[in-house]
Amino acid sequence: MTDREDVRSGGQVVVVGVGQLRNNREKDPARAREPLELIRSAVGRAAEDAGIGADALSGVDTVGLVQVVSWSYDDLSGSVASAIGASGARTVESGAGGHQPVAVLTELAAAIAAGDSELAVVCGGEAQSSLELLGAAKEPDRAEGWSRSPGGAGTFSRATGGTERMWDLGLVGPIRVYPLWENRLRHDLGQSFDESQSWSASMYAGFSEVAAGNEAAWNRDPVTAEQVSDIGPDNRMICYPYPLRMNALNRVDQAAAVILASPAAADRLGVPREQWVYLSAAALDADCEDVLERDTYGGSPGLGRSLDAALAQSGSTAGALDVVDLYSCFPIVPKLGALHLGLDRDTELSATGGLTSFGGAHNNYSAHALVAVVRRLRSSGGRGLVYANGEYLTKHAAVVLDTDDPDGFRWSEAHASDHPAVRVDDGYVGPLEIETYTVEFDREGNPARGFVIGRSPDGARTGVRVSKSDRATLSTLVDPGVDPVGHAGTVVAQDDRRLFTLGDS
Structure with missing residues (x-):
């Protein structure tokens, strides 16, 4: 159960610029760049996309940064603001979780809708591939020229996600937790193992086709469904039933940025109206932190509520969506999203390419999803949805974007109940x-x-x-x-x- 705050609303908010990049796919030590530099470049590309020039970034009043995992900084959001020439901007830095790009977007858009901001940037980036290439994960001094504040690789700790019970059991790390839902859903749907795996494999093969056309994708070579599902030396089983090609790939160097503005600021900057994509509605939700206390493993109530709330607040339905991007760290997440939305099995569920083929830049994948959906809507018009998932189907964020002019931006947030859905006996024999x-x-x-x-x-x-x-x-x-x-x-x-x-x- 959750408690949902009342839906809030305000003025219009528009996306005016998007930018993204992939760096050092060749894995050349001489081309390794730290996350701060990648993020600065992505923001510059977003400004170029908006047609406003890098000098206009001095007018940015809010910088929202998605937490960087691959390299540690004391004040990365402040460093990004300074790097783009907006040193006086208010800064927001997220916590951990794949939902954070949409959550940060919602926070910054709410400020614009309320009249407390005019021009804002959501951004993030990772350099995990180059960090490991340099051997800097264990020897940070090898990353010459990278910021030393404090520097060094990030760590996965008990503070990152999960409860003490989960850590004591060893049931932490996405590779161990998400299969719990996949195996239960297969049972609930009455599917055979082959039927379930075929669904996952065909979906991920389709994602790879999308990634092939995305310039920032880490892997741009399409794979077949058989290559996704068949077990072999280059596709070993990780945690049943997911082989390697059904697991998110976080060894990437990628960055993305989205520039938000009030319509008045967008006009003042001279951004053409055909560049505008409106934020219609957003909804944040949560399931309880402890996976042992969840009501079900065949679904995710918070996922469903976030999708329902975002669509309802936008005055839309799933059938009216022209573009959909559902988080895809593992096949179970887009499966649950598609089932809840009632989408046909052949519906394209990613405009980005998925966290296996496109690449899962730790917390920041859905910033790239925002870039992809904005671009698709500019090209064809219509309405799009981005759903982002954090931790272990724990945190949920959904946003509806539209090329038509809505009457304002609406948003809401729900909080997980403190009362577990089931009784857990940790000493049972x-x-x-x-x-x-x-x-x-x-x-x-x-x-x-x-x-x-x-x-x-x-x-x-x-x-x-x-x-x-x-x-x-x-x-x-x-x-x-x-x-x-x-x-x-x-x-x-x-x-x-x-x-x-x-x-x-």
Whole structure:
């Protein structure tokens, strides 16, 4: 459950410029550039796109930065403002999460709609590929010329996402968590493993075709559905059922920027009206932080509410959308979005190219999605939707854009309830029915460990691991001919650990 604030509204907000880039796909150490420089270049490209020239950026009054992961800075938003000549601008720097580009866009647009801002920039960028190329992840001094404030690679810690329970269980990191939803959805839809994988593979192959036409895409060579789904040396299984080509790719150097303005400021700057794309409505939502406390693994209530709210606030429906970009870190997210919106299976769900083919620049992918949707709407007209997802189907942000002139911008935000949807027993031992599961594989292609979430006879939920030595249980969990959801097993105590095994102990 969430509590939604009243819908707020204000004046019109327009996107006047968009810019993006890909850097050093050749992986040349001499061409490595730090995130600050990539972001500055992306903002410059957005200004050029708007036809306002870099000098006009001195009039930017707000800079919203999507948190950078690959390199650490003390005050990157302030550094970006100075770098673009807007040193007096108010700065906003997001937290972690793939929803943040749309969340920051919403915050800056709300300020413009309320008359508290006139010209704003949303931006972000990453240099993960070059950082690893230089070996700077472990030896930051090798990144010569990069900012030292404090410098060094970012880290994934308990503060990044997840609860203490999830960390103690090891159920953190997107590769381990998103498969829980995929395996449950397959069961709920009554699909076979092959049917579900075919859907994922054909969708991601389609995304690769889109990425092939996007100049900022990291991988511009299309792949077939078979290349996405077939397991092999270059496409090993990561966490069941997702092989490598169904996982987001974060080893990229990319940056993107979006320039927002009030109509008066856009006119004053001389931005042609045909460049304008209006922000119609935006909605932020959330599910509870702890995945063990979620109501369901076959859906995401917060995802659905954010989509419904954004469409309702814009006075639109899913059927009226001309362009859609649904977050795609793993196939489950666009699947859930498409199912909720009632879109046909052949609907194009990405204007960008997806986080595997286009590249998942950590938190900033959806800034590129905004660039892609704006460009598509300028070309063909109509209405578009961008949905962005953060953490583990935890944070949700949706925005509707339109080439027609709306009467203003509307936005709303909901907050996750403090009350868990289910009762969790972290010390439970005894019989357990599987709700969902995943199995992580090692680099040699062997099951290495399993994660099971299930219910006790009295309805309590618990999360538990499967030992690498329990080959029988792991083999059954990854058998394409078996649907383990609903199967009975046992949680046993062993050497201060709790382990799940199929059948009786």
